[in-house]
Amino acid sequence: MISDQQNRQPKPLLGRVKTFYVYGEGVGPNGIASGFCWLKEDTRKHQIKWMAGLTKEKAEYRGLIGALEYVGDGSTVDICMGSAEVAHQFNYPFPSMIHI
Numbered sequence: 001m002i003s004d005q006q007n008r009q010p011k012p013l014l015g016r017v018k019t020f021y022v023y024g025e026g027v028g029p030n031g032i033a034s035g036f037c038w039l040k041e042d043t044r045k046h047q048i049k050w051m052a053g054l055t056k057e058k059a060e061y062r063g064l065i066g067a068l069e070y071v072g073d074g075s076t077v078d079i080c081m082g083s084a085e086v087a088h089q090f091n092y093p094f095p096s097m098i099h100i
Contacts (some may be wrong), residue, residue: 020067022081024059036063060086
């Protein structure tokens with residue numbers, strides 16, 4: 001269901017907030033040294049992946065997706081990342097919200 005932001009009721013927090021740090025790095029001069037990682041703050045659980053040919057933004061997105069896949073549905077997360085551009089895209093106030 002899609003509704004406007006004025007009618008949107010915030011969902012209650014389910015459990016405690018899980019904090020993740022996400023980082024991505026684009027290709028270097030050799031064209032192959034790109035990758036991404038995420039770290040869960042409280043458990044130090046992490047994932048690091050190297051993947052040739054990523055831009056910095058693509059690497060940041062991959063790290064973010066990896067963290068979100070790890071926590072699964074229904075979790076409340078706080079994502080800390082170095083890319084202001086990617087963070088802004090996820091924090092931008094949209095005129096309507098999608099409720100699933």
